[in-house]
Amino acid sequence: MNLGLEYPWVLAGLLLCLLPIFRLGAVANPYPWQAILPPDPLSQAISGLIRLLGVLAIGGLTLGLAGAYLQEQQVERIGHGAHIVMLLDRSNSMDNTFAGKAPDAQGEESKANAARRLLNQFVDHRQHDLIGVAEYSTSPLFVLPLTENKAAIHAAIDATALPALAYTNVSKGLSMALEFFDSRPVTGSRIVLLVSDGAAVIDPDSEAALRELFKQRQVSLYWVFLRTANSPGLFEIPDDPRDDNAQAMPERYLHLFFNSLHIPYKAYEAETPGALQQAVDDINRLENRPLHYFERIPKQDLSTRCYAFAAVMLLLLLGVKLCEARP
Amino acid sequence: MSAHTQPFQYRLPRPVVGVFPGAHPGQMVGNGQLFKRHDTLIARPDPRRIDLRASLLDPFGNYQVRVQQQHSAVDVFLLADLSASMGFVGNHDKRRVVADMLLSIAASALEYGDNVGFIACNQQVLTDCYLPAGKHMGRIQALAKRLEQLASQPGATGLLQAQRYLPNHRALVFLVSDFHVPLPQLQAVLQRLSRHDVIPLVLWDQAEYSRLPNWGLFQVQDLETGKRRTLWLRPSLKRKIEQAFAQRHSQLQHHFRAFGCEPLFIENGYRSEQLAQYFLKRAG
Numbered sequence A: 001m002n003l004g005l006e007y008p009w010v011l012a013g014l015l016l017c018l019l020p021i022f023r024l025g026a027v028a029n030p031y032p033w034q035a036i037l038p039p040d041p042l043s044q045a046i047s048g049l050i051r052l053l054g055v056l057a058i059g060g061l062t063l064g065l066a067g068a069y070l071q072e073q074q075v076e077r078i079g080h081g082a083h084i085v086m087l088l089d090r091s092n093s094m095d096n097t098f099a100g101k102a103p104d105a106q107g108e109e110s111k112a113n114a115a116r117r118l119l120n121q122f123v124d125h126r127q128h129d130l131i132g133v134a135e136y137s138t139s140p141l142f143v144l145p146l147t148e149n150k151a152a153i154h155a156a157i158d159a160t161a162l163p164a165l166a167y168t169n170v171s172k173g174l175s176m177a178l179e180f181f182d183s184r185p186v187t188g189s190r191i192v193l194l195v196s197d198g199a200a201v202i203d204p205d206s207e208a209a210l211r212e213l214f215k216q217r218q219v220s221l222y223w224v225f226l227r228t229a230n231s232p233g234l235f236e237i238p239d240d241p242r243d244d245n246a247q248a249m250p251e252r253y254l255h256l257f258f259n260s261l262h263i264p265y266k267a268y269e270a271e272t273p274g275a276l277q278q279a280v281d282d283i284n285r286l287e288n289r290p291l292h293y294f295e296r297i298p299k300q301d302l303s304t305r306c307y308a309f310a311a312v313m314l315l316l317l318l319g320v321k322l323c324e325a326r327p
Numbered sequence B: 001m002s003a004h005t006q007p008f009q010y011r012l013p014r015p016v017v018g019v020f021p022g023a024h025p026g027q028m029v030g031n032g033q034l035f036k037r038h039d040t041l042i043a044r045p046d047p048r049r050i051d052l053r054a055s056l057l058d059p060f061g062n063y064q065v066r067v068q069q070q071h072s073a074v075d076v077f078l079l080a081d082l083s084a085s086m087g088f089v090g091n092h093d094k095r096r097v098v099a100d101m102l103l104s105i106a107a108s109a110l111e112y113g114d115n116v117g118f119i120a121c122n123q124q125v126l127t128d129c130y131l132p133a134g135k136h137m138g139r140i141q142a143l144a145k146r147l148e149q150l151a152s153q154p155g156a157t158g159l160l161q162a163q164r165y166l167p168n169h170r171a172l173v174f175l176v177s178d179f180h181v182p183l184p185q186l187q188a189v190l191q192r193l194s195r196h197d198v199i200p201l202v203l204w205d206q207a208e209y210s211r212l213p214n215w216g217l218f219q220v221q222d223l224e225t226g227k228r229r230t231l232w233l234r235p236s237l238k239r240k241i242e243q244a245f246a247q248r249h250s251q252l253q254h255h256f257r258a259f260g261c262e263p264l265f266i267e268n269g270y271r272s273e274q275l276a277q278y279f280l281k282r283a284g
Helices: A008-022 A041-065 A111-125 A150-161 A170-179 A204-217 A250-259 A273-286 A303-322 B052-057 B094-112 B137-149 B157-165 B183-192 B235-258 B272-283
Strands: A003-005 A028-031 A068-070 A073-089 A130-136 A140-147 A189-196 A220-226 A265-270 A289-297 B021-030 B034-040 B064-072 B075-081 B115-121 B131-134 B172-177 B197-203 B216-222 B228-233 B264-266
Touching: A003 A008, A008 A041, A041 A303, A041 B228, A068 A303, A073 A150, A073 A170, A111 A150, A111 A220, A111 A273, A130 A150, A130 A170, A140 A150, A140 A170, A170 A189, A170 A204, A220 A250, A220 A273, A250 A265, A265 A273, B021 B094, B052 B064, B075 B094, B075 B131, B075 B157, B094 B115, B094 B137, B094 B172, B094 B197, B094 B272, B115 B137, B115 B157, B131 B137, B157 B183, B183 B235, B197 B235, B228 B235, B264 B272
Parallel strands: A028 B216, A073 A130, A073 A189, A189 A220, A220 A265, B075 B115, B075 B172, B172 B197, B197 B264
Antiparallel strands: A003 A068, A073 A289, A130 A140, B021 B064, B034 B064, B115 B131, B216 B228
């Protein structure tokens, strides 16, 4: 309980709480001799109760005026989940359907749309995960750091509804995604979920850097490859050996590179939205290691509750006032 | 003179000791109606009252004079407790009742030809309200008017000093108070007044107990101390309060009787018939 106050000086008003202790606020009927009145425990109890009500009412009002709130808190929790960085491809081609056309007819869905829908569902399923979002196109875009705030994650995913950008620069995107894990404790699984529909050549320099980064960060990689119809797949070996190079088949070579990293890696070739679903389900099933994390509870305004409490007390006091007898 | 301030007849249980002739049977001998004894002319040189028959029958041949009992006057005092608790206004204003009482007692005393005085006390004796024994009705009326507006102060210890203002000889003292004082203090007061013929008038008001509401929250403030107390009134508590007053009633009666005086409880405002009845009862 970390109680904070907007206007701490208003707490001086708490001194007013002493008022009901000294005076009850009832009409004082003059009486010649109190000593003759027999002692009555019930009356004493009721009198004490009324005083207490008065103190609580004034206290509640004062706290409300002082703007009491609960400070942002971190609660340590242990759950099952993972740190997931979603690395989304924002290249032009993502705005096309799986058939490689711009979505025009009813019922057709662009790859970005399908990815968005499924990722949103995925986020809903993962209760305790910390999820970050990064995007890449020509250069990487930092969208959302690792957070448990589901609303922010949904918003970040939905933001990909904006028209896509230009090209595909996987290596920069990957190194940015790996940077998300900097200065994070190693707890639970660490996942980079790469959602793309194409690949690009990774130059040797960044290849070496990525190798090192993957090793250091102990990250598992899931690649959801949204394959457009008739484009070369990840596992396809070209008929013509001359075509078997990184320039001609970047996807295949990226896949090979990931395999050579010696990290937990799985690639999914999704040609339809259903296959994408399969990939998401797999992650859902596999990556549930115990996770030690801090849940943040945001600042909560208590003044409304204070006022409500004071109002209840005042209503009770009003009832008491109505109970007052007149001689 | 209103109905409240009618005079009443009073008499004293014992013969009065007083030099001045008046209306009450006294111990003085002199000009009176009641034959008391024979005395020699030498002892009582009043030739008008020579009893010839008794003189002839006297073996020593002395002249015998009839000696009559002389009626004497008595000093009547109203000793009033004007503490803050007497400022209570229930069905009747207690200070007003005291003023009525003063007028009525003064009227009765003046009818008898007795001197009447008034002493008021709170923490001490109120010297500005003190009237020495006299026969001046105008001053008494002025004082009675002033009593009704008098601001009351707490404390009743002045009653203990009141005997200094009373005459040394036996007087008729009406002691009016609500007697809401601890019993030892009451005993001390009565002890100091034991020389006099004290008539305790207990001034209560029905609003103090039986006129309380049956149900509800009721805050009472003590007139003497200013302390407040909250009561949750209900029939059972009300019964308890009435019982407490009944108990106090018998306690007071007991204490006053121990000092040889019967208290008169005045709970419905002052009526002179009540006092007249009281004196008739006492004589009988």
